[in-house]
Amino acid sequence: MAHASLMYITLGCAKNEVDTDRMRSLLTAADYEEVFDPAEADAVIINTCSFLASATSESIETTLALADEIADGVRSTRIIMCGCVPSRYGDDLPQELPEVAAFVRTDEEDGIVAVVDELLGVEREMPPFIPTVKRTVESAVAYVKISDGCNRFCSFCAIPYIRGRYHSRSAESILEEVRDLVAGGVREIVLIGQDTGIWGTDFSDEVQGPRNLAQLMQAVAEAVRPEHVWIRVLYLQPEGMTDELIATIRDTPEVLPYIDIPVQHCNARVLKAMHRSGSEEQLSELFAKLRREIPNMVIRTTSLVGFPTETDEEAEQMLAFMDREGFDYTSVFAYSQEEGTRAATMDDQIDEDVKLERTQGAMDLAESLGFAATASHVGEIAEVIVDGIEETDDGPELIGHAWFQAPDSDGAVHLDASEASVGDILQVKFIDSFCYELIGEVVED
Numbered sequence: 001m002a003h004a005s006l007m008y009i010t011l012g013c014a015k016n017e018v019d020t021d022r023m024r025s026l027l028t029a030a031d032y033e034e035v036f037d038p039a040e041a042d043a044v045i046i047n048t049c050s051f052l053a054s055a056t057s058e059s060i061e062t063t064l065a066l067a068d069e070i071a072d073g074v075r076s077t078r079i080i081m082c083g084c085v086p087s088r089y090g091d092d093l094p095q096e097l098p099e100v101a102a103f104v105r106t107d108e109e110d111g112i113v114a115v116v117d118e119l120l121g122v123e124r125e126m127p128p129f130i131p132t133v134k135r136t137v138e139s140a141v142a143y144v145k146i147s148d149g150c151n152r153f154c155s156f157c158a159i160p161y162i163r164g165r166y167h168s169r170s171a172e173s174i175l176e177e178v179r180d181l182v183a184g185g186v187r188e189i190v191l192i193g194q195d196t197g198i199w200g201t202d203f204s205d206e207v208q209g210p211r212n213l214a215q216l217m218q219a220v221a222e223a224v225r226p227e228h229v230w231i232r233v234l235y236l237q238p239e240g241m242t243d244e245l246i247a248t249i250r251d252t253p254e255v256l257p258y259i260d261i262p263v264q265h266c267n268a269r270v271l272k273a274m275h276r277s278g279s280e281e282q283l284s285e286l287f288a289k290l291r292r293e294i295p296n297m298v299i300r301t302t303s304l305v306g307f308p309t310e311t312d313e314e315a316e317q318m319l320a321f322m323d324r325e326g327f328d329y330t331s332v333f334a335y336s337q338e339e340g341t342r343a344a345t346m347d348d349q350i351d352e353d354v355k356l357e358r359t360q361g362a363m364d365l366a367e368s369l370g371f372a373a374t375a376s377h378v379g380e381i382a383e384v385i386v387d388g389i390e391e392t393d394d395g396p397e398l399i400g401h402a403w404f405q406a407p408d409s410d411g412a413v414h415l416d417a418s419e420a421s422v423g424d425i426l427q428v429k430f431i432d433s434f435c436y437e438l439i440g441e442v443v444e445d
């Protein structure tokens with residue numbers, strides 16, 4: 001019989017989803033049952049995001065709303081706040097959020113069983129930390145974290161202060177997790193980390209096996225065979241695009257020709273102020289090379305708008321760059337003055353109304369490029385992984401994604417419900433598009 005019931009709430013990015021999965025696996029192995037309603041939970045674990053001030057606010061508002069909901073009920077459900085908010089604001093939180101029973105920083109999450117045991121008064125003979133648990137996910141796609149932390153210290157970003165210095169996860173544990181996930185039915189492995197391109201650079205000379213991202217991806221491809229599984233890598237910084245990596249993406253059948261490089265800006269002066277490197281010329285050369293080496297590749301990027309000191313001309317330069325490069329997908333973020341970062345104390349912060357106007361211009365352009373890129377697939381036939389079934393006014397509809405759509409980010413493929421289930425890979429002809437979405441019909445192999 002289960003010790004108690006737990007509910008999980010994950011906010012923020014895919015990396016947090018992975019961390020929640022890990023905590024869920026540990027707690028399930030320690031005999032805690034998952035429930036999906038706070039009224040049935042003995043404790044709720046909220047894995048929070050603090051990447052931007054808006055994400056911190058959302059994390060706190062969600063926690064307070066949950067506390068209100070719990071206060072209205074009959075059960076004394078405890079709230080456990082995990083992840084980036086405790087890592088960033090740990091010392092101040094117990095006074096500010098008395099509604100929360102325990103705070104768990106990102107680097108303490110492997111000890112979650114002991115925290116929950118203590119809060120709920122569970123006594124056990126076995127040690128509370130269970131070091132080897134198999135990770136399982138119910139969906140067709142699984143994110144696999146290959147590293148944590150970041151050494152780049154971009155001047156606008158709080159991640160290195162929250163997640164600490166870059167550390168690569170061992171190839172052995174990554175490959176073991178990948179094998180377990182594929183054995184459990186996963187059809188797409190998405191490799192993530194704050195800076196995936198430098199994976200392995202912190203290994204000592206003694207470490208055997210894959211030593212860089214290209215070699216790791218080849219090993220992951222071998223690990224998934226003979227199953228038919230897609231492999232995608234996200235969050236590559238421009239400097240990480242080595243010839244070996246480009247060749248691996250081009251020549252490894254399981255690895256999708258989809259490249260996610262968050263450039264943030266193209267102007268050399270702004271990049272330098274961001275504590276990043278490169279120039280418009282260098283970035284253009286890189287994208288030209290990628291397109292030459294990997295025909296039909298899809299590119300996703302990120303644009304940070306309204307960085308302190310950015311002039312109108314520099315903002316226009318970035319728009320012209322985006323337009324010329326014709327990125328398939330661009331996430332546009334308005335600069336946010338993050339406490340503790342160097343950019344937050346820079347002079348010449350951009351007025352909010354100017355920032356808003358520049359952000360809107362960048363979003364409009366990103367959408368028009370993205371919608372056109374999506375429409376360009378109409379008429380093609382390609383494989384689609386089925387992610388789920390949704391009820392619509394016209395009845396059930398299958399939702400899936402094609403190789404050129406990163407799950408949860410880039411839109412989806414909508415299909416008439418037919419004989420298919422989650423995880424199936426179907427041959428689909430795209431017959432129409434709207435915004436980032438495609439309408440498809442299943443065709444025979």
Ligand code: SF4
Binds near residue numbers: 151153157158160237
């Ligand atoms: S590369 Fe820059 S933006 Fe990305 S996590 Fe590291 S410091 Fe933040």
